[in-house]
Amino acid sequence: METGGLGKIYRDGEVIVRQGEAGDCMFVIQAGEVEVFREDGKQREVRLAVLREKDFFGEMALFDREVRSATVRALAEARVLTVDRKSFLRRVHEDPSLAFRVVEQMSHRIRELDAELTRLKTGN
Amino acid sequence: MPNSTPAGENNGGELKLDDGSRVAVIGGAPAGSFFSYFLLQTAQRIGLDLQVDIYEPRDFSLAAPQGCNMCGGIVSESLVQSLMVEGIEMPPNVVQRGIDSYVLHMAEGSVRIDTPLHEKRIAAVHRGNGPRGAKEHEWRSFDGYLLELAAGKGARVARERVDGVAWRDGKPQIKTRGGLSQPYDLLAVGTGVNSGALKIFEELGLGYQAPQTAKTYIRELYLGREMIEKHLGSSMHVFLLNMPRLEFAALIPKGDYVTLVLLGEIDAALVETFLAAPAVSRCLPADWRAVKEFCHCSPKINIQSAVQPFADRIVFIGDSGATRLYKDGIGAAYRTSKAAALTAVFDGVSSEAFRRRYWPVCRNISTDNALGKLIFLVTRHIQRWPHDRRAVLRMVSKEQQGNGQRRMSMVLWDIFTGSAPYKDILLRTLRPAFLARVMWFVATDFWIKMNGGSHGNGRVGQDIP
Numbered sequence: 001m002e003t004g005g006l007g008k009i010y011r012d013g014e015v016i017v018r019q020g021e022a023g024d025c026m027f028v029i030q031a032g033e034v035e036v037f038r039e040d041g042k043q044r045e046v047r048l049a050v051l052r053e054k055d056f057f058g059e060m061a062l063f064d065r066e067v068r069s070a071t072v073r074a075l076a077e078a079r080v081l082t083v084d085r086k087s088f089l090r091r092v093h094e095d096p097s098l099a100f101r102v103v104e105q106m107s108h109r110i111r112e113l114d115a116e117l118t119r120l121k122t123g124n
Numbered sequence: 125m126p127n128s129t130p131a132g133e134n135n136g137g138e139l140k141l142d143d144g145s146r147v148a149v150i151g152g153a154p155a156g157s158f159f160s161y162f163l164l165q166t167a168q169r170i171g172l173d174l175q176v177d178i179y180e181p182r183d184f185s186l187a188a189p190q191g192c193n194m195c196g197g198i199v200s201e202s203l204v205q206s207l208m209v210e211g212i213e214m215p216p217n218v219v220q221r222g223i224d225s226y227v228l229h230m231a232e233g234s235v236r237i238d239t240p241l242h243e244k245r246i247a248a249v250h251r252g253n254g255p256r257g258a259k260e261h262e263w264r265s266f267d268g269y270l271l272e273l274a275a276g277k278g279a280r281v282a283r284e285r286v287d288g289v290a291w292r293d294g295k296p297q298i299k300t301r302g303g304l305s306q307p308y309d310l311l312a313v314g315t316g317v318n319s320g321a322l323k324i325f326e327e328l329g330l331g332y333q334a335p336q337t338a339k340t341y342i343r344e345l346y347l348g349r350e351m352i353e354k355h356l357g358s359s360m361h362v363f364l365l366n367m368p369r370l371e372f373a374a375l376i377p378k379g380d381y382v383t384l385v386l387l388g389e390i391d392a393a394l395v396e397t398f399l400a401a402p403a404v405s406r407c408l409p410a411d412w413r414a415v416k417e418f419c420h421c422s423p424k425i426n427i428q429s430a431v432q433p434f435a436d437r438i439v440f441i442g443d444s445g446a447t448r449l450y451k452d453g454i455g456a457a458y459r460t461s462k463a464a465a466l467t468a469v470f471d472g473v474s475s476e477a478f479r480r481r482y483w484p485v486c487r488n489i490s491t492d493n494a495l496g497k498l499i500f501l502v503t504r505h506i507q508r509w510p511h512d513r514r515a516v517l518r519m520v521s522k523e524q525q526g527n528g529q530r531r532m533s534m535v536l537w538d539i540f541t542g543s544a545p546y547k548d549i550l551l552r553t554l555r556p557a558f559l560a561r562v563m564w565f566v567a568t569d570f571w572i573k574m575n576g577g578s579h580g581n582g583r584v585g586q587d588i589p
């Protein structure tokens with residue numbers, strides 16, 4: 001019996017955040033995997049990414065007050081911990097360098113998006 | 125010019141860190157390890173090559189006092205979240221129990237305060253490798269884990285106690301049994317308040333004065349995993365009991381042990397009275413009896429920050445500098461250590477650099493502690509007055525059952541977990557809506573009592589566990 005796992009356990013297919021809902025926290029995966037997807041207007045799902053241990057998601061909610069841009073659900077069992085906007089911003093106020101890794105991950109995603117966009121535009 | 129005065133006119137050249145600069149860290153507990161980790165991480169990010177030596181005599185792989193920096197072992201919600209963002213994992217073999225709730229016990233009853241989403245947001249750890257005679261070898265020491273992280277970034281760990289400090293051409297040197305070290309460009313002192321080490325620094329004439337401290341009491345109770353699961357679950361149990369000389373008490377469930385922490389003027393008789401109190405024995409198995417040989421200690425806790433925790437080429441971090449009053453000491457060690465490390469890399473190692481960049485973080489903590497003292501005065505008052513105790517219990521109980529605002533629950537949550545600054549908590553309690561609600565519950569309690577009513581079985585709150 002493991003007693004030391006932090007966060008909350010989500011079962012296979014359980015939704016962690018839903019596209020269009022308001023959010024005030026981000027999530028860090030402690031164990032397992034989650035899939036990120038967007039629903040288009042016709043109820044079709046487009047998978048954007050599969051994320052693993054130590055990855056973040058929902059980080060945009062820390063910086064803007066827009067609704068969630070995608071839905072995230074557990075693939076098999078996943079353990080996920082939340083990081084609250086308020087406590088994150090309070091710490092960043094004292095120590096701006098705390099945002100470094102979030103910015104690093106966001107810049108990594110922008111690179112991926114650039115590559116994807118190029119692929120789409122050039123048809124390769 | 126060997127053994128010249130610290131700082132002084134000859135400050136050993138430019139007061140900044142360059143490629144090849146040498147940094148000594150005294151103490152490899154949270155403050156020392158976090159400092160070394162962030163110093164090296166930041167230096168590596170900007171391509172600065174530093175040599176960091178951590179002096180730590182303890183072997184954290186040992187059970188009992190030799191491997192343990194005595195503490196309740198709660199890693200707060202806010203620290204867990206910050207570490208996650210930093211990319212520092214909290215592995216399940218270091219965290220002995222994820223905590224998802226607090227149970228507040230008073231003579232009149234108990235209430236449970238859950239985390240939003242019923243999530244395990246707080247970590248219960250052992251600082252060393254478990255209590256004397258520990259049977260729980262599947263877990264690792266928290267301090268040992270942090271020290272390994274620092275070593276993983278490139279810090280060298282010397283298993284040596286520092287016995288003195290000398291100055292050579294304005295640079296500090298470390299004295300150990302092995303002799304005198306080469307001069308260092310910076311000395312970070314993270315010795316905490318439980319060794320005599322801080323005397324060395326008070327005598328250096330830097331203006332540094334060690335923090336004021338109070339004595340506390342910790343004892344490890346063996347229950348075994350199943351019994352802990354059944355009786356305490358994944359909740360931290362906090363006691364506000366009207367017992368003379370007892371300020372605060374908590375039972376913190378770990379793997380096979382439960383850590384008892386007591387604040388106040390604690391002696392053996394008070395510990396036994398506490399363990400025999402109905403509110404406490406309700407949390408323990410009916411047949412639980414204390415064994416003859418148990419691991420216990422009386423560590424000091426920092427209750428007033430140090431004076432002048434920096435000078436040229438020297439900075440005091442964690443408990444040796446400033447920490448939060450009664451709560452989240454490890455979180456404060458993370459904050460002060462990281463601030464000191466960033467200052468050293470980006471602003472230099474002069475007294476002036478630390479005053480500008482590092483001191484504000486210590487000062488914020490100290491100022492907030494002054495408000496914390498006020499809050500603990502109020503909790504002490506509640507502890508003494510039955511009407512107030514019942515009002516608080518009923519208010520929290522109602523909040524936990526309904527879907528409305530959880531004002532009192534959140535105030536208590538933040539006081540006990542140390543997750544929010546004391547200023548934040550105090551401001552929330554001064555809101556008219558909050559005060560009006562508290563007064564309403566106190567008045568109702570008076571009214572019930574005056575009309576000869578009772579609260580059912582005489583207990584209020586929820587039936588727990």
Ligand SMILES: Cc1cc2nc3c(=O)[nH]c(=O)nc-3n(C[C@H](O)[C@H](O)[C@H](O)COP(=O)(O)OP(=O)(O)OC[C@H]3O[C@@H](n4cnc5c(N)ncnc54)[C@H](O)[C@@H]3O)c2cc1C
Nearest residue numbers: 151153154155195196197198286315316442443452453454
């Ligand atoms: C009863 C009690 C309960 C507590 N509970 C909690 C809690 O649940 N959660 C929490 O966050 N905080 C808690 N704290 C506070 C917490 O223990 C401290 O804030 C924290 O340990 C500070 O870390 P530090 O690294 O500054 O010092 P310490 O943890 O005290 O470590 C100092 C290190 O320096 C080393 N050292 C000392 N002298 C020398 C020397 N001469 N040479 C070389 N090395 C030396 C020691 O071996 C040690 O490893 C509690 C404190 C007490 C007293």
